[in-house]
Amino acid sequence: MNVPHAIRMHETGGPDVLRLEKVEVGDPGPGQVRLRHEAVGLNFADTYFRSGLYPMPLPAGMGVEAAGVVEAVGEGVTNVCEGDRVTYTGFLNTLGAYSTERLIPAAPLIKLPEAISCETAAAMTMRGLTSSYLMRRIYDFKPGDTILLHAAAGGVGLIVAQWAKLLGLTVIGTVSTEEKAAIARAHGCDHTINYSHEDVAKRVREMTDGVGVNVVIDSVGKSTFNASLDSVKRRGLVICLGFTSGTLSNFDPQILATKGSPYLARPALADYIADPAEKADLAAELFGHVGAGRIKIEINQRYTLEDAAQAHRDLEARKTTGSSIFVI
Incomplete structure (x- = not known):
């Protein structure tokens, strides 16, 4: 043109x-x-x-x-x-x-x-700078920590999974198809969960001996939020990164007190x-x-x-x- x-x-x-x-x-x-x-x-x-x-x-x-x-x-x-x-x-x-x-x-x-x-x-x-602050600014990751990564085969997901492996983290990724599961595993996910037919929180608890993950990175929103809260360990961190399935409505912070007192963050790249x-x-x-x-x-x-x-x-x-x- x-x-x-x-x-x-x-x-x-x-x-x-x-x-x-x-x-x-x-x-x-x-x-x-x-x-x-x-x-x-x-x-x-x-x-x-x-x-x-x-x-x-x-x-x-x-x-x-x-x-x-x-x-x-x-x-x-x-x-x-x-x-x-x-x-x-x-x-x-x-x-x-x-x-x-x-x-x-x-x-x-x-x-x-x-x-x-x-x-x-x-x-x-955008995806890379987002991944950069997720891995280097928002939580003090230590080798051996475990994260739950929703939309693991997406643009941010693939970068975060690879970066997480450089930091020595265990990565559990959620996907919607077996094709996406294979892509996620090829880029660093240690485990994948197909949320179209698996109970995400139940599988996470099984994989972590009932403890849950240190951090959940949730870019999906409405359809995954409850599973995110049920997957994080006591006083862990749930990062609401996006809302591809819809925004959260009528959220009551009191629910956090019944889910192990996790921290909840809604970061914006602009602030980093x-x-x-x-x-x-x-x-x-x-x-x-x-x-x-x-x-x-x-x-x-x-x-x-x-x-x-x-x-x-x-x-x-x-x-x-x-x-x-x-x-x-």
Whole structure:
């Protein structure tokens, strides 16, 4: 596409509200860069913006994660230069990633080392930084600890499972199919539970001699939350990372007192990368593991921007594994 294009939405709703439109991309203003995308990340959070669960002014662009090449820099930009390969992720400050090129604030941009391609970066920046804070900031993991990882064959799941093994953890992963179970085991899960026909909490208690796991990482939400509480050890930690099956409603904190007094966290990536120094540390460790091959990023679905609606359908139908990207 020689003429700049972007996915735009003028109303919230299902995948069909996503429209590919020609756009004008001018010169960068102060603090901005003009960025030519090579790959764009597809994340489940994108569906929350599209549906209206995450409110935003309309009309609007779509997507918060991409990687590409800086083509021009505005006044006052010092963290990147023309020609730099960069990646980014964020929230409202980076909305509009589903595009061939764009203007974007320079502050969220992260320079890519030579060992990381733009496709790999687009597939892992949000998932990888999320995995980085999960493994390195939110809990003091020790070798021998056990985690329960929901959606173990998903983009975050595959990275977390591999990182957990580097830390000497035992990983129990939940999946919906035998195919996904095989993928999860190939990426570090010691045990898998197929929640479509197995009792997750019962199996976890069997695997842990009745004790439960130190930490549950739950990106599914409504359909797995009770099993998460019943799987964690006394005074363990349940991390509510996402809500692909729906949000929790009418949650009564008193229930925690009947479940062994676990801690409950609902972290947001933005709060772990708000400090530039901490973001740099998290990114450096992530890039180091990926660049050295200790953590492999699986790009199992590739789409074009024209396929954005279908990509969202596949994501919401749980047809995807690993990471998905749009190739520009």
